[in-house]
Amino acid sequence: MNVAIIGASGYTGLELIKLLLTHPKFTITYIANSTGDINVQDLHPCLKDVLNIEVSKANANDVAAKADLAFLALPHKTSMSFAKELLALDVKVVDLSADYRLELDTYEEHYCAHEDKDNIPNSVYGLPEYYKEEISSAKLVANPGCYPTASLLALLPFVDYIEEGTQVFIDAKSGISGAGKKLTELAHFANLNENMMAYNPFKHRHMPEIEEKIKLVKNKEFQINFVPQLIPVTRGMLISVYATLKDEVNVEEILEETYKNNEFVRVRKSAVDIKSTAGTNFCDVFVARNKKALFINSSIDNLLRGASSQAVVNANLMCGFEENEGIPKLAYVP
Amino acid sequence: MNVAIIGASGYTGLELIKLLLTHPKFTITYIANSTGDINVQDLHPCLKDVLNIEVSKANANDVAAKADLAFLALPHKTSMSFAKELLALDVKVVDLSADYRLELDTYEEHYCAHEDKDNIPNSVYGLPEYYKEEISSAKLVANPGCYPTASLLALLPFVDYIEEGTQVFIDAKSGISGAGKKLTELAHFANLNENMMAYNPFKHRHMPEIEEKIKLVKNKEFQINFVPQLIPVTRGMLISVYATLKDEVNVEEILEETYKNNEFVRVRKSAVDIKSTAGTNFCDVFVARNKKALFINSSIDNLLRGASSQAVVNANLMCGFEENEGIPKLAYVP
Amino acid sequence: MNVAIIGASGYTGLELIKLLLTHPKFTITYIANSTGDINVQDLHPCLKDVLNIEVSKANANDVAAKADLAFLALPHKTSMSFAKELLALDVKVVDLSADYRLELDTYEEHYCAHEDKDNIPNSVYGLPEYYKEEISSAKLVANPGCYPTASLLALLPFVDYIEEGTQVFIDAKSGISGAGKKLTELAHFANLNENMMAYNPFKHRHMPEIEEKIKLVKNKEFQINFVPQLIPVTRGMLISVYATLKDEVNVEEILEETYKNNEFVRVRKSAVDIKSTAGTNFCDVFVARNKKALFINSSIDNLLRGASSQAVVNANLMCGFEENEGIPKLAYVP
Amino acid sequence: MNVAIIGASGYTGLELIKLLLTHPKFTITYIANSTGDINVQDLHPCLKDVLNIEVSKANANDVAAKADLAFLALPHKTSMSFAKELLALDVKVVDLSADYRLELDTYEEHYCAHEDKDNIPNSVYGLPEYYKEEISSAKLVANPGCYPTASLLALLPFVDYIEEGTQVFIDAKSGISGAGKKLTELAHFANLNENMMAYNPFKHRHMPEIEEKIKLVKNKEFQINFVPQLIPVTRGMLISVYATLKDEVNVEEILEETYKNNEFVRVRKSAVDIKSTAGTNFCDVFVARNKKALFINSSIDNLLRGASSQAVVNANLMCGFEENEGIPKLAYVP
Incomplete structure (x- = not known):
């Protein structure tokens, strides 16, 4: 074709x-x-x-x-x-x-x-x-946008288990290629190497995209609090989603169950990294729980899966x- | 002497x-x-x-x-x-x-x-x-430990304003020098460059140190949910603290007021970065609010201030x- | 098969x-x-x-x-x-x-x-x-070894034009993956990032490999002086060959002519870089001349073409x- | 003052x-x-x-x-x-x-x-x-320019011992801060990280500066062939000088003797690296010989000593x- x-x-x-x-x-x-x-x-x-x-x-x-x-x-x-x-x-x-x-x-x-x-x-x-x-x-x-792809694949399986009215936080890290080829101070090697910083905290346009899709897919409304960050990496994206569960549920099982038939989401047994997905269409996901505190961790290649x-x-x-x-x-x- | x-x-x-x-x-x-x-x-x-x-x-x-x-x-x-x-x-x-x-x-x-x-x-x-x-x-x-130093300096000013019973999340990123000179797979350049990953999520020994000191200084108990991460950087540390406020208070003012007489804490007007504190004893801090959602962002040199x-x-x-x-x-x- | x-x-x-x-x-x-x-x-x-x-x-x-x-x-x-x-x-x-x-x-x-x-x-x-x-x-x-591959592809086309009895210098730079997965001080991120250094100057075992093959292919003997170096890069290799020509010949033409029928050697019009060959089997080559001084510049992926x-x-x-x-x-x- | x-x-x-x-x-x-x-x-x-x-x-x-x-x-x-x-x-x-x-x-x-x-x-x-x-x-x-500083401190002690009429080659590597704050494609993190490349080979304006000063200090004329290169490093410079000696002299002794009373030149026993001089005014120098082939290796902080x-x-x-x-x-x- x-x-x-x-x-x-x-x-x-x-x-x-x-x-x-x-x-x-x-x-x-x-x-x-x-x-x-x-x-x-x-x-x-x-x-x-x-x-x-x-x-x-x-x-x-x-x-x-x-x-x-x-x-x-x-x-x-x-x-x-x-x-x-x-x-x-x-x-x-x-x-x-x-x-x-x-x-x-x-x-x-x-x-x-x-x-x-x-x-x-x-x-x-x-x-x-x-x-x-x-x-x-x-x-x-x-x-979809790169941040929403990685954030939604992490968050959607758990939306039904999150305590209503609580805050959902997304601490997102992206390689500089996500900002395109544009020549900016932030993208200058001397500024970015050995460095890292947030930008537009709570103000990035991917925040409403995530909120809207959660509502669309799951019919639930949550305040998504999204903080994007630049890391000294060319390609790759790593997401931390933090939320509060209603109950101390088996989060590993929920994740496994959700994606068991999806070829391009890999459920990992330990925290994910950027390099294992760089160059691929995979989204790697990992989940951990501390009583009712939830941590979902996902990784994608921002230019490919993103x-x-x-x-x-x-x-x-x-x-x-x-x-x-x-x-x-x-x-x-x- | x-x-x-x-x-x-x-x-x-x-x-x-x-x-x-x-x-x-x-x-x-x-x-x-x-x-x-x-x-x-x-x-x-x-x-x-x-x-x-x-x-x-x-x-x-x-x-x-x-x-x-x-x-x-x-x-x-x-x-x-x-x-x-x-x-x-x-x-x-x-x-x-x-x-x-x-x-x-x-x-x-x-x-x-x-x-x-x-x-x-x-x-x-x-x-x-x-x-x-x-x-x-x-x-x-x-x-103090490096993570507790950066986390406590960020969090302590706001402890009295955080909704009791809510979860506090700390998404922490450290340069590899924080792990010392030990030769490990994670520290191998080929594994860390162009990469980033969490380790020991919710299980790091700095987590109880942070919890205990908050109780000691402020007489408040919070579940601190701490996720440390390694970034492809030699020295430096960047902290995101996420919490839920009781009210939509003026967080900038609270921060300014807390540290106005402290020579080595710099309150910043925009998100902090790692390089501005590398080589110094400064802790740079920034705060942002999205309704009742709170983001506190701090940066230190892990080997110096940490x-x-x-x-x-x-x-x-x-x-x-x-x-x-x-x-x-x-x-x-x- | x-x-x-x-x-x-x-x-x-x-x-x-x-x-x-x-x-x-x-x-x-x-x-x-x-x-x-x-x-x-x-x-x-x-x-x-x-x-x-x-x-x-x-x-x-x-x-x-x-x-x-x-x-x-x-x-x-x-x-x-x-x-x-x-x-x-x-x-x-x-x-x-x-x-x-x-x-x-x-x-x-x-x-x-x-x-x-x-x-x-x-x-x-x-x-x-x-x-x-x-x-x-x-x-x-x-x-072939990685260094000899990149060095020989650069040097062989010019062997017949180099003044006999003069020294040939090879200043070679390799990403750390060339040293394998072994955990060494040199490979520790804190030592290699923002750093670069030679190792075993004039003593690397790829030096006799280069000398021997030049003699074998071209029946000419030259003292090859080889200095390998580590760069803060995971994969990739960049070679500078320096030599003295007999005459001020058209070096671009010699290079073009040599490789015109070779699919995996690309003759470049300006200095080559590492990233254009990383992930591929290409060897990119460029040549420049300053009167009788010759500079040949080649790049390969050390793990692939190397x-x-x-x-x-x-x-x-x-x-x-x-x-x-x-x-x-x-x-x-x- | x-x-x-x-x-x-x-x-x-x-x-x-x-x-x-x-x-x-x-x-x-x-x-x-x-x-x-x-x-x-x-x-x-x-x-x-x-x-x-x-x-x-x-x-x-x-x-x-x-x-x-x-x-x-x-x-x-x-x-x-x-x-x-x-x-x-x-x-x-x-x-x-x-x-x-x-x-x-x-x-x-x-x-x-x-x-x-x-x-x-x-x-x-x-x-x-x-x-x-x-x-x-x-x-x-x-x-002096940064490249001439590091090149001359390496080369000057040996000028009298180099065979007249032979080529002198300088393979120089600089961190990107040497190119200043200007926003250029080369300085974009996505282009420079995991990369390295020569620029202006044999055409950089520091080449005549080196030639002229050698003549001025030592009253000898050599064709200096200078190839500058960018490395994925913010600050620091590493120089390889290659030349042909008249005789198989004791090059270590010549170097030691030249700089024994100079506080800011450190003669090293093994190949120098960038990090040991970054942040300082030191120029570290090392020399090696392969019969009549000479390798002089120097390192400076391009923004400080340079x-x-x-x-x-x-x-x-x-x-x-x-x-x-x-x-x-x-x-x-x-």
């Missing part, structure tokens, strides 16, 4: 290219960014002698002429206008931006005015462990392929 | 040497480790052409003959037998181990049988912001010097 | 497992280490839910019963005795140790007494760019497959 | 502030950058509660009114016009830029037109081991103080 990648310049664009190059069912027929007129090897020198293709200036009609499905690795706002055009041209879309992840009100409160309201109700939240069926019949999938490989899983499901077709499981270890 | 360093081989021993070498009031007259018979330059090659002194095999009578105060940078258990001898010989002691930090019962539950019970009641917990007066007249100071420079502050107070004599304030930045 | 991996515990063993798991022609039928009696997932936790196979205690007859070709990722000396047995049982061998890389005299001078002298003349040095034909008909391939993926290329050739079957080209970027 | 720091925003400006704050003889009376109107704590948040002083917009008359000596941590070209004014106002100058390091012709070939030609003959090259006497009576000292602490040593000498007054010797270890 022919696919297009729109937004090839960034990290998630590169990861999409790499994943699709070795995918047994998808063929890349179109790659675009905002300017075009460059060979993909000049955009990503690591692709020299690997892929020789011209990057186009993104155009919806060209996509429709060449591909059945498009991955949009675009900034929010840019994404919605392009998705709208593609959907009208009957191209399936996996959108890696935030544009179709939220209900309209939540979106407009935290991002900007929405310009493709019609397609919001048709979009499916692309967290395969919870929306597999809906994704399979969707034309538009909103790929973006590009989860997008390809979604595309697999949308196209009727096996969920695991071409999806990486071999970690960047050592 | 003449001082001895017992336990010169480890990281905290080296930091003590460096601090005392440039201290205006203290003179190092005796350095020992468990074997002796080595020049300090061979133990720590960075001291070549800086300090030329033989390291002795630790002996209490020799210490008493040469020094008025001794810093013990020894493993727990070893420390108490040596401290006992020194105190009997009228040498003041700053003990960097855990041996005199806890009440007898707590100690024996989490460490081992205590062999110097008589001196426990005379020991003072060396957190200067809360025990300055007691330290000033003490003969034996138990230097061990050696706090020990020298304690020694300053015990000897009647200014708290800040010879105490570093200039960070390892960039 | 069925293959065995002997020596599964180390980094190169893990890389072999990962490569062969996704290889279209080879099937892993036997994995062994020195103790056996462990599941591969317990040896390498990143393989959980990926590969479920018991690791055996290495036994030559078992290998012969189950596999046509064996990869030996064993320490030198251990390797030769095992290879000898396998060859007698008609199993093809790719040996990743040093045991068959050198002529007998050179080997015994720098390593130890050789216990399988008979097979030395039949072994082929597995540098495919220079020995493709010999490898294709070999039963025993000696996989060990495991080069071993699989050799196995491909030995079995009549395409050189590039199952060989990775997609770098660990970002 | 009152001193001014002009150019307080960069890394070397910050290091000057830190050095001078604890200096027993110098008092900072004026700090400036190009904009002024900011407190130094807002420029460098690590100075909060350490130094409370307004940063001025740089003005020569203000400097002259408040200080006897000025440190210029300015970009080249900006520096010369400011130095000219200060010298006319009888303020002593230590210039950390390149503006007075080179002879006029060399300077104009590699940098730009010189606008203060008159002061060039009066400037002294501030490498104290070789120009101590001249520095002591100078009004204008040109502080810039700010060497500048303070020069200021000490210019003002008649002891060379080591206020100069740091305690490394950032671990």
